[in-house]
Amino acid sequence: MGFKSKARKRRQVAAAAAGPEEKTVEEYVGEAKCDVAGCDNWADKKIGGRKLAFDRAADVWGESGLNKDSRRVTVCKSCYRAWKKAKKDEPTEWT
Numbered sequence: 001m002g003f004k005s006k007a008r009k010r011r012q013v014a015a016a017a018a019g020p021e022e023k024t025v026e027e028y029v030g031e032a033k034c035d036v037a038g039c040d041n042w043a044d045k046k047i048g049g050r051k052l053a054f055d056r057a058a059d060v061w062g063e064s065g066l067n068k069d070s071r072r073v074t075v076c077k078s079c080y081r082a083w084k085k086a087k088k089d090e091p092t093e094w095t
């Protein structure tokens, strides 16, 4: 573990210097951003992000509520939860 752990260490030092306001979330630098408009979270798979078919996501957020209009959108963990909640009444199709 070279670069990443070093970077994390540096950030922890920076966080300590900045005071307790700094959140641990900001330590994580992901690869995929949540496609829900107004949401700034990372949506990497390893932190709970999910991919949804655009149409299914649009059912909940609307087409204008999504940053992307490709066939698949990536959502963060909390947006996925919200989506799942909104879709609760429908039978689950994903595996």
Ligand SMILES: [Zn+2]
Binding pocket: 034, 035, 036, 039, 040, 041, 075, 076, 077, 078, 079, 080
């Ligand atoms: Zn999100």
